[in-house]
Amino acid sequence: MVTRVTKGRTPIERLRRRYETTDTKCPDCGYVDEEGNWTSGSNGGRIVYRHVCPSCGADREHVFRLSG
Ligand SMILES: [Zn+2]
Incomplete structure (x- = not known):
C-alpha cells in the first residue's frame, strides 16, 4: 500500500476512520x-x-x- 500525505487530511486519519467504521466485528x-x-498510539515511526x-x-x- 502506498501512503502519501495529502493536504488537509492525513492517510492516518482516513485509516482510523476506516477501522472505526468497518472493522468492528470481533473475529473470535x-x-x-x-x-x-x-x-491509537505512535511507536518509533509507526502508528498502532x-x-x-x-x-x-x-x-x-x-x-x-x-x-x-
Ligand atoms: Zn470478542
Missing part, C-alpha cells in the same frame, strides 16, 4: 462493537491501532508505518 466471538473502540473486544477481551492490532 462475533461481537460487534458499535462504539469502534480503537485506540488497537482494539480490545469488550465481550471476550480479544485484542487486535493494525500497524502502519509512517513515511517521513
Whole structure:
C-alpha cells in the first residue's frame, strides 16, 4: 500500500476512520462493537491501532508505518 500525505487530511486519519467504521466485528466471538473502540498510539515511526473486544477481551492490532 502506498501512503502519501495529502493536504488537509492525513492517510492516518482516513485509516482510523476506516477501522472505526468497518472493522468492528470481533473475529473470535462475533461481537460487534458499535462504539469502534480503537485506540491509537505512535511507536518509533509507526502508528498502532488497537482494539480490545469488550465481550471476550480479544485484542487486535493494525500497524502502519509512517513515511517521513
Ligand atoms: Zn470478542
